[in-house]
Every structure is written in C-alpha cells, then in structure tokens.
Amino acid sequence: MAVPTYATPLERIWHYSYLVICGLIFFFLIAPIVVIIPLSFNAEPYFTFTDRMLSFDPEGYSTRWYRSLLTFGMQNPDATGWAFWSDAWNNANWVKAAKNSIIIGVFSTILATVLGTLAALGLSRPEMPFRRAIMAILISPMIVPLIITATGMFFFYSNPCELLGIVGLPTNCGRLAGTYLGVILAHATLGIPFVIITVTATLVGFDQSLNRAAASLGANPRTTFFRVTMPLILPGVISGALFAFVTSFDEVVAVLFIAGPEQQTIPRQMWNGIREQISPAILAVATLLVIFSIALLTTVELLRRRSERIRGVTPR
Amino acid sequence: MANALDPHAAIATTATGLTDGALRTTDGMPLVRALARSQKRARRRAFLLVLPLLAFILITFVVPIGQMLQRSFYNDGFSAHMPQLSQWFDDNPRGAEPDEAAWAALATDLQAAAEARTIGIVGTRINYDVPGTRSLFTSTGRQVRRGLEPPYQAALLDINDDWGSPALWSAMREASSPVTSNFYLAAVDRTRADDGSIAPVEERQQVYVMLFMRTFWLSLVITATTFLLGFPIAHLLATLPMRKSNLLMILVLLPFWTSLLVRTTSWMVLLQQQGVINDILVWLGVIGGSQRLQMIYNQTGTIIAMTHILLPFMILPLYSVMRTINPSYVRAARSLGATSWTAFRRVYFPQTLPGLGAGALLVFILAVGYYITPALVGGSSGQLISNMIAMHMTDTLNWSMAAALAALLLGAVLLLYWVYDRMVGIDNLKLG
Numbered sequence: 001m002a003v004p005t006y007a008t009p010l011e012r013i014w015h016y017s018y019l020v021i022c023g024l025i026f027f028f029l030i031a032p033i034v035v036i037i038p039l040s041f042n043a044e045p046y047f048t049f050t051d052r053m054l055s056f057d058p059e060g061y062s063t064r065w066y067r068s069l070l071t072f073g074m075q076n077p078d079a080t081g082w083a084f085w086s087d088a089w090n091n092a093n094w095v096k097a098a099k100n101s102i103i104i105g106v107f108s109t110i111l112a113t114v115l116g117t118l119a120a121l122g123l124s125r126p127e128m129p130f131r132r133a134i135m136a137i138l139i140s141p142m143i144v145p146l147i148i149t150a151t152g153m154f155f156f157y158s159n160p161c162e163l164l165g166i167v168g169l170p171t172n173c174g175r176l177a178g179t180y181l182g183v184i185l186a187h188a189t190l191g192i193p194f195v196i197i198t199v200t201a202t203l204v205g206f207d208q209s210l211n212r213a214a215a216s217l218g219a220n221p222r223t224t225f226f227r228v229t230m231p232l233i234l235p236g237v238i239s240g241a242l243f244a245f246v247t248s249f250d251e252v253v254a255v256l257f258i259a260g261p262e263q264q265t266i267p268r269q270m271w272n273g274i275r276e277q278i279s280p281a282i283l284a285v286a287t288l289l290v291i292f293s294i295a296l297l298t299t300v301e302l303l304r305r306r307s308e309r310i311r312g313v314t315p316r
Numbered sequence: 317m318a319n320a321l322d323p324h325a326a327i328a329t330t331a332t333g334l335t336d337g338a339l340r341t342t343d344g345m346p347l348v349r350a351l352a353r354s355q356k357r358a359r360r361r362a363f364l365l366v367l368p369l370l371a372f373i374l375i376t377f378v379v380p381i382g383q384m385l386q387r388s389f390y391n392d393g394f395s396a397h398m399p400q401l402s403q404w405f406d407d408n409p410r411g412a413e414p415d416e417a418a419w420a421a422l423a424t425d426l427q428a429a430a431e432a433r434t435i436g437i438v439g440t441r442i443n444y445d446v447p448g449t450r451s452l453f454t455s456t457g458r459q460v461r462r463g464l465e466p467p468y469q470a471a472l473l474d475i476n477d478d479w480g481s482p483a484l485w486s487a488m489r490e491a492s493s494p495v496t497s498n499f500y501l502a503a504v505d506r507t508r509a510d511d512g513s514i515a516p517v518e519e520r521q522q523v524y525v526m527l528f529m530r531t532f533w534l535s536l537v538i539t540a541t542t543f544l545l546g547f548p549i550a551h552l553l554a555t556l557p558m559r560k561s562n563l564l565m566i567l568v569l570l571p572f573w574t575s576l577l578v579r580t581t582s583w584m585v586l587l588q589q590q591g592v593i594n595d596i597l598v599w600l601g602v603i604g605g606s607q608r609l610q611m612i613y614n615q616t617g618t619i620i621a622m623t624h625i626l627l628p629f630m631i632l633p634l635y636s637v638m639r640t641i642n643p644s645y646v647r648a649a650r651s652l653g654a655t656s657w658t659a660f661r662r663v664y665f666p667q668t669l670p671g672l673g674a675g676a677l678l679v680f681i682l683a684v685g686y687y688i689t690p691a692l693v694g695g696s697s698g699q700l701i702s703n704m705i706a707m708h709m710t711d712t713l714n715w716s717m718a719a720a721l722a723a724l725l726l727g728a729v730l731l732l733y734w735v736y737d738r739m740v741g742i743d744n745l746k747l748g
Contacts, residue, residue: 004650011656022552025545026567032582032624033574035592039585047585048595115369122365127358132737134366139742141377143733145685147702148381148722151709155387156380163379189376192369197745250575253687257709270577274692278584286578293573297566300573 033290040065040283047280065284069094072281094285097269104180104265105248108187112244115188116195117237121229123196124203135196142193149190150257157182157258178260186254191244198243202236202307235307239300246296381726388499388719393441394491397434398425402492410512414485419468422479423460430457444714445487445498452478499720524704524721531700531725534618535683539630541623542679543672546630550671553631554638572628580689583621587612587693613695621693626682630675633740637671674740681732685725701725 043062052060071077073093161173176182252267400421439453649659687702708718
C-alpha cells in the first residue's frame with residue numbers, strides 16, 4: 001500500500017488524503033460502539049459527557065446504572081447479602097430477560113445447528129437434486145423482511161393446527177404464541193440460514209475421498225461421520241452455531257409478535273426501554289452486550305483460523 | 317485363432333458374447349442400470365439429509381407466510397356472519413337501491429350476529445372501508461337484540477341515521493364477497509367507487525404509494541452511501557499486507573457482530589439534540605447553542621443509522637472480490653501511460669463490479685425490509701413501509717391491509733433475491 005516510486009506529487013497528496021478518508025470511515029464504524037462505554041458510567045442521567053467526566057473527576061463517574069440493572073424490578077432492593085441476590089435472581093427484570101434470552105438462544109441454536117448441519121452435508125453432496133432451489137428456500141428466512149416473517153408467524157403460532165383443517169383434522173390444538181417452544185422454533189428458523197452458509201462454506205474445500213478412504217477401511221457411515229467428517233467441519237459448525245445464537249440473542253421483531261410477557265428477552269426489554277423513557281441504564285446493557293460481541297468475534301476469528309489450518313487452506 | 321492370442325480381443329469377445337453387448341457387473345446387471353441405481357440411491361441419501369430441515373422451514377416459515385398472504389385477498393369477516401345480506405348483494409346488481417328485502421336481510425343478520433356475538437367482527441371489517449362504523453354496528457347490535465318490528469328500513473334508520481349512508485352500503489357490498497382485490501387497491505392508493513370503477517383515493521389519504529416510493533428511495537440512498545463509504549475501506553483492506561488488514565478487519569467485523577439495538581441506541585444517544593455530536597459542534601463553534609441540529613427522528617436519522625448498520629454487508633463482498641484482483645493489471649496500465657485515475661477507472665473498477673453488485677443488492681434487499689431502526693430513529697418522516705405493516709398489525713388491526721402491503725413488499729424483495737441468486741449465487745454469500 002506504499003506510494004509507488006513513479007507517483008506524481010498530486011498522486012502522493014491523493015494517497016495520503018485517501019488514508020485519512022479511510023481513517024474517518026473506520027472512526028464512523030467504531031466510534032458509535034465505543035462511545036457508549038464511557039457514557040454508561042455517567043453519574044448524571046445525561047447522554048453526553050459532562051464537564052466533570054471530561055476533567056476525569058472521579059465524582060463524574062459512577063456504576064449506578066449497572067446497579068440499577070440488577071435492582072430494577074426487585075421486590076426489596078435494600079436487602080443485603082443472600083436475600084438481595086436471590087431477590088435479584090428471581091425478580092429483577094433484566095436478570096429475568098437475560099435468563100430467557102439464554103434459554104431461548106441455547107435451545108434454538110441446538111435445533112438450528114443440528115438441522116442445518118445435516119442439510120448442509122446433504123447440500124454439499126454432488127448428487128443433491130434441486131440444489132439451487134432448495135438452497136434458495138433454506139436461506140430465505142434471512143432475506144425475507146423480518147416484519148413479514150413475524151406477521152406470518154403471528155397467525156401461525158396463534159393457531160398452528162389451522163392447517164390441519166385443510167385435510168379435515170381437528171384444528172383446535174394448543175397455541176404456540178406466548179410459549180417458550182414457539183419462540184424457540186421461530187428463532188431456530190431465523191438462525192438456520194447462518195448455519196447453512198457457514199457449514200457449506202466449510203464443506204467447499206472438504207475432500208470427499210477421505211470419507212471413501214474411511215469406508216474402504218471398514219468404517220460404517222456413522223463412524224465415518226463422527227471420526228472423519230465431524231472433526232474437520234467442527235469449526236464451521238461452531239461458528240454457524242454462534243451466528244445462530246447471536247441471531248436469537250439479538251432478535252426482537254418475532255419476539256414482539258409471538259412472545260408473551262413470560263418470554264421477555266433482553267432485546268425486547270431494550271426495545272421497551274428505548275421506546276418509553278430512555279434511561280442511561282440502557283447504555284449499561286449496551287456496554288455489556290458490546291463486551292459480549294467482542295468475545296464472540298474473537299471466538300469466531302480463532303475458529304476461522306483453526307479451520308483454515310486443519311483443512312490446509314492457506315489464509316487468503 | 318488370432319483372437320485367442322490377442323488378450324484384448326478375447327475380452328471384447330467375452331463381453332459382447334454375453335447377451336446384448338452391454339457391460340455388466342459381477343451379479344449380471346447391466347452397468348448402465350447399476351450406475352443409475354447407485355446414483356439414485358446417492359441422490360435419495362443426499363435428499364434425506366436435507367429433508368428434515370426443508371420440512372421444518374416449510375412448516376414454520378413458508379406456509380405461515382403463505383397463510384398470512386391469503387388474508388390479503390380473502391376476508392370473510394363480513395360475508396361469513398352476514399349471510400342473508402350477502403345473498404341479497406349477490407342477487408341484485410351493483411347500483412340497485414336497497415329495497416325492503418335488503419333491509420329485512422340486514423336486520424335479520426344483525427340480530428343473528430348480535431346473538432352470536434360476532435357483530436364486532438362484522439363492524440371491524442366495514443370499519444376498514446368506512447372509518448367509525450364499528451361502533452355503529454355494535455351499538456345497533458345491542459338494540460336489535462331486544463327485537464325489531466318491520467318495516468325494517470324505518471326501524472334501523474330510527475336507531476341510527478347512518479344506516480342510510482350510500483357509502484356504508486357500498487362498503488357492505490364490497491365486503492359481501494370474501495375474495496376481494498380491494499386491499500391491494502387500497503395498498504396502491506386506489507379505491508372502488510360506488511359504480512365499481514377504480515379511482516384514486518382522496519389526496520390527503522394517499523399514503524401508501526408515497527411510502528413505497530420513500531422506502532425505495534431511502535434504500536437507494538443508503539445503498540449509495542454504503543458504497544461510497546465501503547469502497548475505500550474494502551480497497552484498503554484488500555491491498556494492505558495480510559497482518560495489517562486482518563487487524564483492521566476487526567474494526568469492520570465488530571459492528572457486524574454488535575447487537576442491532578445497541579447500534580441503534582448509540583446513534584440515538586449520539587444524534588440527540590443534547591447529544592454528543594451536537595455538543596461537539598457547539599463547542600467547536602460551528603453552530604450556536606440555540607440552533608442545535610435535528611439529526612434524529614427524521615430521515616437523516618434513518619439514513620445515518622442504517623448506513624452504519626448495513627456498511628459491513630457492502631464491505632465484505634467487495635473485499636472478497638478485490639482480494640482476487642491481480643495488482644499487476646493496474647501496474648501494466650500505468651506502464652502503458654495511463655494516469656492513476658484512468659487505470660482505476662478503466663482497469664481496476666470494472667473488475668470490482670461483481671463484488672459491487674453483490675454488496676449493493678444485499679444492502680438494498682435488507683434496507684427495503686428494515687423495521688427496527690426506522691421505528692426507533694425515523695420519527696414520522698423516516699418511516700418505511702415495514703413500519704406501516706407493523707402499524708396495521710398491532711394498532712389498527714387491519715390484518716388484510718397488512719397482508720396486502722406485505723405481499724407487495726415481499727414480491728419486490730423476492731424479485732431482488734432472484735436477481736441476486738442469478739448474478740451472485742446464494743452459495744457465494746459469505747459471513748465474516
């Protein structure tokens with residue numbers, strides 16, 4: 001990226017201004033995410049840096065918004081010791097939302113990963129019929145606007161057995177809207193495209209002769225899968241699972257339409273918080289989520305490198 | 317005897333000598349059929365791996381959307397609960413004055429609907445076309461349950477004069493058939509006049525076409541800004557040495573992995589009138605303390621926040637294409653006398669077009685359907701068509717209207733998706 005020796009002075013000037021422009025764009029990408037971290041420690045309920053913060057006065061900083069996350073919704077926030085923590089665990093709104101997000105995220109991720117990995121294995125076989133069309137259908141939950149998906153799910157989950165009426169079966173089975181199962185199924189649907197994309201990408205360089213070699217040495221298909229295929233595609237599967245988890249963890253539209261008050265998740269709680277009276281406590285949540293995404297990004301990046309190494313793909 | 321001495325000829329003889337000249341496997345099956353059979357088995361096995369997921373997606377995603385879209389042209393809210401009046405509309409041509417038989421049918425149906433407690437559904441259906449009529453139906457329902465004496469026309473008009481309104485009768489005629497195109501007409505700001513002709517709705521009620529235009533226009537603007545901001549970044553990342561570009565790539569991937577709501581919240585915090593950006597501008601003296609910029613709750617807010625959110629979707633495809641461009645082409649052009657601008661314009665840029673097409677289509681598709689960000693930072697002038705669908709779903713409860721708007725939006729998105737698949741191929745979709 002150095003300036004070539006034959007560059008004219010004008011080109012040199014352009015080159016350095018180009019670097020400055022790129023710097024500004026990187027700033028645009030990162031600054032909004034970073035700026036909320038110090039703001040979440042603001043001692044005042046403002047969304048900007050106070051004079052005390054700018055002069056690095058410790059008085060200007062406080063962890064009150066983090067504390068309020070823990071206590072918001074508690075029955076007795078002034079309790080101490082064990083009573084405080086058990087009250088927070090059972091009643092604090094954000095804690096409950098976090099529990100819900102994790103439960104829903106984990107189960108929908110498992111569902112999406114198992115189904116998605118199997119399908120990706122099938123799709124990557126050269127004999128697969130209608131490959132393109134099926135792939136297009138399986139990826140579509142990522143492309144179809146979420147509001148349309150959520151609207152469709154709203155009716156379907158309110159009365160999932162309505163369909164059975166077409167073939168003359170009783171149509172009054174239980175509703176899935178407002179249940180954990182409903183939200184998990186919906187989130188699995190939305191996470192599946194990510195699993196398919198990452199796992200098929202891993203399988204692109206997969207050497208099918210390894211499977212044949214295992215079979216010729218007497219391994220049955222099950223052994224071949226668990227001892228040969230799985231270890232090789234595992235990094236792709238894990239990063240697909242992480243994508244599916246993040247999708248579920250960040251999803252708000254479907255939750256707004258099909259979840260009941262029991263299934264309050266972190267994004268939904270944030271949505272309510274932003275829509276009503278935005279309080280700096282939201283910034284504390286946001287900061288925690290940013291740290292969470294940094295951890296995830298690091299994991300995915302490490303997995304990608306590992307996957308490239310064990311598949312013998314030289315880094316691009 | 318020459319045959320016996322030549323081993324190749326011997327094999328040929330045995331092979332052809334068997335029966336019909338086809339090669340066979342050891343168990344005597346023609347090779348062609350054996351191959352076809354094993355191919356078929358392999359195909360079935362591949363398909364069986366995909367089947368569970370395909371069934372899952374069909375049940376939880378494709379069918380629900382289809383079912384929802386059905387509501388855009390099928391609404392039996394009126395016809396199912398007002399059978400006699402619907403029958404009268406069927407028997408009498410458009411433009412026929414309601415006679416006593418019609419009024420009698422109306423009275424009987426109202427009475428039956430009030431008994432069955434379905435009159436609210438009926439009123440809601442008519443309320444879509446003639447706002448304010450839901451209460452007319454429910455209040456009349458309460459009164460007719462006490463009994464109604466003929467002549468029914470006089471009796472109903474006695475309860476409420478509004479029953480004589482031609483607009484109401486016209487709306488009831490439209491609703492008397494469960495299959496209707498009226499919601500689609502409404503979604504493009506058209507309405508069916510009393511005589512059945514299609515006419516534009518009143519000017520102050522024309523919202524949907526404007527909203528569709530705005531959605532497409534804002535998506536185009538966002539696609540253009542992501543291109544302007546994403547191109548230099550992708551180029552820088554593609555030309556830097558691996559080690560440096562991997563480091564800088566983190567700056568692109570971190571926003572990509574950060575929660576949508578977090579990013580939207582940050583922009584709300586930054587762009588507020590008492591927020592960081594306005595504070596900096598005031599401090600710099602660019603603007604006075606009293607003339608703080610309104611950058612949020614309008615189109616500006618939507619454009620800024622969505623550009624930020626969708627920028628990685630432009631950078632990543634551009635980057636992966638730019639990585640494959642051989643730098644010696646540009647050097648060759650330079651050595652042949654091209655200026656750096658010409659070399660860029662005629663040699664480098666055309667090679668980036670596949671990445672540009674992929675990124676632009678992806679950003680546009682995602683932008684057209686966005687809901688969360690415009691709802692939070694868009695105010696009233698930054699709302700997109702998705703927000704209107706959500707409004708009809710949760711506030712006005714006009715689900716057929718929401719379905720019709722969704723159908724139009726979905727049509728546009730699927731068309732773009734098809735183009736994307738054609739141009740780029742969905743298998744080439746990469747994440748991170």
